[in-house]
Amino acid sequence: SQQGEEDPQALSIQEGENATMNCSYKTSINNLQWYRQNSGRGLVHLILIRSNEREKHSGRLRVTLDTSKKSSSLLITASRAADTASYFCATVLQGGSEKLVFGKGTKLTVNP
Amino acid sequence: DTGVSQDPRHKITKRGQNVTFRCDPISEHNRLYWYRQTLGQGPEFLTYFQNEAQLEKSRLLSDRFSAERPKGSFSTLEIQRTEQGDSAMYLCASSLLTGRSYEQYFGPGTRLTVT
Numbered sequence: 001s002q003q004g005e006e007d008p009q010a011l012s013i014q015e016g017e018n019a020t021m022n023c024s025y026k027t028s029i030n031n032l033q034w035y036r037q038n039s040g041r042g043l044v045h046l047i048l049i050r051s052n053e054r055e056k057h058s059g060r061l062r063v064t065l066d067t068s069k070k071s072s073s074l075l076i077t078a079s080r081a082a083d084t085a086s087y088f089c090a091t092v093l094q095g096g097s098e099k100l101v102f103g104k105g106t107k108l109t110v111n112p
Numbered sequence: 113d114t115g116v117s118q119d120p121r122h123k124i125t126k127r128g129q130n131v132t133f134r135c136d137p138i139s140e141h142n143r144l145y146w147y148r149q150t151l152g153q154g155p156e157f158l159t160y161f162q163n164e165a166q167l168e169k170s171r172l173l174s175d176r177f178s179a180e181r182p183k184g185s186f187s188t189l190e191i192q193r194t195e196q197g198d199s200a201m202y203l204c205a206s207s208l209l210t211g212r213s214y215e216q217y218f219g220p221g222t223r224l225t226v227t
Contacts, residue, residue: 031214042116042203042218043155088154092214097168098207099145100216102154 005103006089012109019076021106023089024069030092032065033100034074037086046074046087051094079110114138116219118204124225125194132190133222137206144187145216146179147203148172155203161187162209194226 007022025032031050035043049056049065049072056063062075076083086107090100117136125131137144142163147155158177159169163184173179176194181187191198201223205216 033214035218040201040221040223042220043205045215045217048215090154097160098143098209098214099157099160099168100147100155100205101157102147104152104154 006087006106008106009104010107010109012111013079015079015081015110015112017079017110019079019083019108019110021074021087021089021108023072023074023103025072025089025091025101025103026070028094029067030094032063032072033090033092034061034063034072035088035090035102037088037105039085043088076108079108081110081112083110084108116204116206116217118202118219118222120222121220122223122225124227126227127196128193130190130192131194131224132188133202133204133224135187135189135204135206135219137186137204138208138217139185141206141208141217142184143207143209144181145205145207146187146189147205149201149203149221150199158189191224194224196226199224199226 033048034046037043047058049063060077065072086105088102088105090102119134145160146158149155159179161181176192179189201221203221205218207216
């Protein structure tokens with residue numbers, strides 16, 4: 001079963017705008033990760049945030065984590081057409097194996 | 113190329129046939145994972161290995177599925193008596209077990225179509 005639920009399921013924006021995607025999960029986690037997947041391809045790791053962290057930055061990416069609400073958000077600033085992809089949050093459960101439990105993803109389209 | 117590779121990239125088979133996929137992880141990585149992804153869904157965990165030991169199997173992995181990593185390097189995933197419901201992208205990932213690293217590196221996937 002899938003742990004996370006991303007919101008929205010699809011997002012369409014113009015180049016230069018910011019894109020925000022949200023993820024909710026159900027059980028206690030060790031860490032939460034965001035991955036990007038271009039159409040029909042493998043996944044690329046973007047950023048990891050640990051359960052004791054609240055915010056993390058990497059380039060144009062900003063991730064927040066609220067463990068009390070069991071939710072995370074991914075912000076992509078100054079979007080580019082090349083950011084068009086599906087974005088997935090994935091959790092590593094606390095006390096469990098290191099397998100990733102993915103949500104259903106947000107399909108982001110950045111229009112030039 | 114030091115990334116994760118998978119072979120074949122595409123496989124079309126008839127219902128009832130057996131298929132085998134191969135995954136070559138990043139060479140120094142000791143953990144190897146298999147996931148399955150259907151259209152419009154996120155990947156779902158199937159199984160993972162630490163070196164040659166299979167440490168966990170999902171309930172999704174029916175008795176028609178078997179995975180091996182005989183020498184702790186490459187891995188194979190075999191599906192026997194394929195069914196149309198097995199049609200999916202099969203993703204392999206690898207990682208290096210360290211104290212604080214959980215990042216997984218994914219291969220391009222093998223897309224299976226069962227007709």
